[in-house]
Amino acid sequence: GAGVSQSPRYKVAKRGQDVALRCDPISGHVSLFWYQQALGQGPEFLTYFQNEAQLDKSGLPSDRFFAERPEGSVSTLKIQRTQQEDSAVYLCASSLGGSSSYNEQFFGPGTRLTVL
């Protein structure tokens, strides 16, 4: 079956513009994660969903960042009033189970956001 997909793959935004990044997880996967990866760094956790519930958003860097997963499948990460420091690759991952399950995460290819 298909893996995790993300769109767009590349996004260039002018400073102050709002952007929306989409993640399509593997069908049936309960858990969905968003990460931010700066150049030369490892991914940094942003937020976590179990089905439609956002159980942890402690990694979101500011209130300009908002994520949703209204039907427990597709997720959107929205960044309002983008700043240059938001430039990064945004990775989405999904995993099959909840907290008691084998927790391998499957990653999408990422969206590379460049804020000018």
Next chain:
Amino acid sequence: SQQGEEDPQALSIQEGENATMNCSYKTSINNLQWYRQNSGRGLVHLILIRSNEREKHSGRLRVTLDTSKKSSSLLITASRAADTASYFCATDPYNNDMRFGAGTRLTVKP
């Protein structure tokens, strides 16, 4: 903030040699995972080792875990040019904030 720290930051070896990467972490864990990332691509899961395990094998990969030292190592035997990538350790996704290190950049020269 990142929990794991990989060492070395960069490693260059010849094809056929073994590559060893280390990871240290700060807090107690339930499990530790290793991922690979090829340039410009998403991460691929390599292996998971639970806190009650000391060693695990998968093909040419061997992972060890020492919870008393809060450290793990990843050994790739008989390396190939295709192993060129960045390797990350990560801990505990079900604390809801899986923490990755900054990675080890491995280059395998043909």
